[in-house]
Amino acid sequence: MKTDRTGAAYVLIPSPPHAASHAPFLIMHTPVTNAMWRAAVAAGACSVPHTVRAYDDPAKAHHPVVHITRAQARQYAAWVGGRLPRDAEWTWAAQGDDGRMYPWGDQPPDATRANYGMHIGDTTPVGSYPAGASPYGVLDMAGNVWEWVDDGQCAVRGGAFSTDADDVVCDSVCEGDEDYDDFNVGLRVVSSGM
Known part of the structure; x- marks a missing residue:
């Protein structure tokens, strides 16, 4: 597995077999x-999130960062040598090629697969739901936090801890604007460098 300057691990996602x-x-x-x-903030590469309550809490060091605008997300991605995923890449990493409804398959979400529906009422540490892994082993693509994608339109994917089961399906998308940030919006990074 590749890692970046923060130690974050990356998973290789193959090309779709029937399309380029x-x-x-x-x-x-x-x-x-x-x-x-x-x-990233300590290195001068990014600004602090809009709201810092969770960000400043040492007990939430391994929770997803939230209150991040798309511009901030892009800055972070560039700092670690990547970019935000395109919508099709995010969907492929979450769903694979079998048309599954959720990253783990077609079974409805439950407390072992995703943080959603205000069952916990807040974010949880990343990687807390291994039973919810995508077909490629990518974690937390359903629930916990919405994730920025970058295809021209301002959109986030994946649902969040505060959204219902309908928003954690692989094809769920929420549109915002460039300055949108919220208590349930974070990011993940992609890289073409293998």
Whole structure:
């Protein structure tokens, strides 16, 4: 597994077998955490999140960073040598080629697969739901935090801890604007460098 300057692990996602929509790429195994974001802030590469309550809490170092605008997400991605995923890449990493409804398959979400529906009421540490892994082993692609994608339109994918089961399906998308940030919006990074 490749890692970046923060120690974040990346998973290799192959090209689709029947289409040339994208080349193989690497995607972060989990979303960016508060600890990773703090390293970027300390290096002068990024600004602090809009709201810092969770960001400043040492007990939430391994929770996903939230309150990140798309511009901030792009800055972080560039700092670690990557970029935000394109919509098709994010979907492929979450769903694979079998048309599954959720990253883990077609079974409805439950407390072993995703943090959603305000069952916990907050983010959880990244990687807490291994039973919810995508076909490629990518974690947290359903629930916990929405994740920025970058295809021209401002959109986030994957649902969050605060959204219901309908928003954690692989094809769920929420549109915002360039300055949108919220208590349930974070990011993960892709890299073509293999």
